[in-house]
């Protein structure tokens with residue numbers, strides 16, 4: 001049996017602004033990104049991949065350095081776009097998109113649409129690095145949607161429990177998810 005391990009890393013803390021692309025980690029975020037590197041230091045990573053958003057890149061920069069790997073940017077691992085405008089009622093909208101997978105606001109992505117592009121990217125990574133250890137720097141919603149595709153227990157409630165950062169290791173036999181292990185533990189909670 002040839003197993004592929006994928007560590008999905010939800011980025012560390014970043015102070016929210018509408019600048020999705022460039023805003024980086026906060027002071028606490030940088031501290032926690034070091035803990036991410038420590039926790040993953042035993043992993044002999046074959047590839048470090050990231051969303052193009054700075055906060056995701058900065059979270060996996062340390063582990064890329066340790067493994068002497070350049071970070072591969074994958075646009076389709078960016079966070080799902082809830083709305084192109086700053087939404088006045090984030091809570092209402094996030095509930096709505098998770099209640100109804102095809103619901104979207106003009107210019108935004110439904111759960112179905114975001115999951116489709118996240119999964120397409122994820123499956124390409126799985127086949128390109130078959131049998132390897134992969135680290136992916138990404139975001140809360142798109143990470144939950146990817147995990148949800150393989151196992152429905154990863155849902156809105158799961159997303160609500162995800163701290164910044166967080167790390168889940170998914171183990172695959174071919175394209176079958178056979179194990180999920182949370183690597184970011186209570187000891188590391190910030």
Ligand SMILES: O=C(O)[C@@H](CO)OP(=O)(O)O
Nearest residue numbers: 014016079138139140141
């Ligand atoms: O935008 C952010 O900093 C937060 C919002 O909660 O996380 P994510 O990128 O995982 O959506």
